[in-house]
Amino acid sequence: MEEQQDWIESYKNSKNGVVMDYYNKKIMAPMVRVGTYPMRILAYNYGCDIAYSEELIDLKVMKSTRFVNEKLKTIDFIAKDKTLCYRTSEKDVRNVLQLGTASATTALEAAKVVCNDICALDINMGCPKFFSVQGGMGSALLSKPETIKDILSTLKRNLNGIPITCKIRLLSTDQETIDLLRIIESTGVSAIGVHCRMIPERPRDPAHWDRLENILNNASFSVPIIANGDIFEHSDIEKIKKQTKVDSIMIARGAVKNVSIFSKPSPIDLKQIIQEYTEIAYQTNNSPVNTKYVINSMLNENNITTNKEAKAMASARDYDTITKIWAINDKFKQYCLENNIEINNNNDQEDGANKNNNKNNNKNNNKNGKKTKLEETNNNNNENDIKKQRIEEEDKSNNNNINNIINKE
Numbered sequence: 523m524e525e526q527q528d529w530i531e532s533y534k535n536s537k538n539g540v541v542m543d544y545y546n547k548k549i550m551a552p553m554v555r556v557g558t559y560p561m562r563i564l565a566y567n568y569g570c571d572i573a574y575s576e577e578l579i580d581l582k583v584m585k586s587t588r589f590v591n592e593k594l595k596t597i598d599f600i601a602k603d604k605t606l607c608y609r610t611s612e613k614d615v616r617n618v619l620q621l622g623t624a625s626a627t628t629a630l631e632a633a634k635v636v637c638n639d640i641c642a643l644d645i646n647m648g649c650p651k652f653f654s655v656q657g658g659m660g661s662a663l664l665s666k667p668e669t670i671k672d673i674l675s676t677l678k679r680n681l682n683g684i685p686i687t688c689k690i691r692l693l694s695t696d697q698e699t700i701d702l703l704r705i706i707e708s709t710g711v712s713a714i715g716v717h718c719r720m721i722p723e724r725p726r727d728p729a730h731w732d733r734l735e736n737i738l739n740n741a742s743f744s745v746p747i748i749a750n751g752d753i754f755e756h757s758d759i760e761k762i763k764k765q766t767k768v769d770s771i772m773i774a775r776g777a778v779k780n781v782s783i784f785s786k787p788s789p790i791d792l793k794q795i796i797q798e799y800t801e802i803a804y805q806t807n808n809s810p811v812n813t814k815y816v817i818n819s820m821l822n823e824n825n826i827t828t829n830k831e832a833k834a835m836a837s838a839r840d841y842d843t844i845t846k847i848w849a850i851n852d853k854f855k856q857y858c859l860e861n862n863i864e865i866n867n868n869n870d871q872e873d874g875a876n877k878n879n880n881k882n883n884n885k886n887n888n889k890n891g892k893k894t895k896l897e898e899t900n901n902n903n904n905e906n907d908i909k910k911q912r913i914e915e916e917d918k919s920n921n922n923n924i925n926n927i928i929n930k931e
Contacts, residue, residue, distance in 0.1 A: 569785025624658030689715035
């Protein structure tokens with residue numbers, strides 16, 4: 523109990539004591555399905571200063587339930603359908619939750635649910651994808667300056683001490699963009715991210731660093747401006763800052779391609795990056811489906827789609843398989859043994875709510891019969907022997923399947 527109080531108190535201090543400074547910072551951009559907890563932790567490990575979550579829809583957040591995950595020492599927000607909506611921890615040092623919203627009312631209700639567990643809140647005003655735009659969110663807000671002002675002013679007025687930011691896209695003309703930046707600035711936000719593309723443009727279209735340069739040459743702002751778009755190498759960080767005179771930079775696909783971009787002049791070996799990411803993912807009970815998606819995104823950004831690992835990943839469904847592909851299965855099995863975790867192939871790991879229910883069930887079951895210490899020790903030894911035997915049997919079977927794929931090269 524004392525240990526629980528210690529980590530919770532330490533966690534609270536890690537959020538409450540953070541002063542968010544948006545000047546001269548390297549930031550990981552919000553990315554759908556990529557900006558989940560393991561990727562944010564990996565980014566911090568490689569020199570990222572601030573990490574944004576993937577966009578989370580206000581209605582989903584406001585209906586989620588806060589859960590203290592004692593096993594992982596995390597704070598989880600469990601959605602109404604019992605899936606994990608958001609996870610953070612003391613290690614998530616400067617976490618920014620990005621919210622998808624079209625209304626000041628629902629934005630505030632969602633923010634109230636998570637405000638004690640985030641270091642800042644960002645409003646998505648740049649996503650041009652259908653799922654955002656159809657609900658009046660994302661880039662749909664760019665044509666509604668009054669709604670933008672209402673959302674940001676409402677959040678700023680009601681969330682004492684929580685920095686509010688937003689991320690926009692370039693409008694049709696530089697003057698229109700300047701006018702919008704002025705409106706946003708007037709609400710008292712702490713920073714504004716600018717994706718250097720217009721709404722119809724996609725990642726294949728080059729980012730317009732020159733337009734942001736012209737905007738900042740012709741207008742000054744009292745809040746930090748963060749540049750986003752086409753930062754793929756470590757050297758690009760200084761290039762875009764020097765050209766545009768922005769205060770900070772934000773990296774999206776460049777971080778997916780190689781997260782060491784935040785601090786390393788030359789990229790770290792991708793296999794090492796994937797191994798490190800996978801270890802964080804299984805140790806923090808991340809969904810194997812999400813882990814697979816992120817790894818495949820890393821491979822795709824590096825145009826690696828036909829080598830033996832990429833082919834094997836296509837059929838991966840669980841951590842036992844994924845860790846075999848990336849040659850860290852021994853570490854994975856050792857972690858499972860040390861933490862009394864059963865390896866369930868083809869099954870996602872349990873979310874915080876289910877783990878809590880199972881934990882309570884186990885406690886109730888233990889009350890049904892008393893065991894001596896010797897009996898408990900013998901039973902634990904027997905269980906470990908059985909687990910080792912099961913793992914060895916599964917290993918032989920799974921190795922044959924994986925090797926059949928890999929050895930076809």
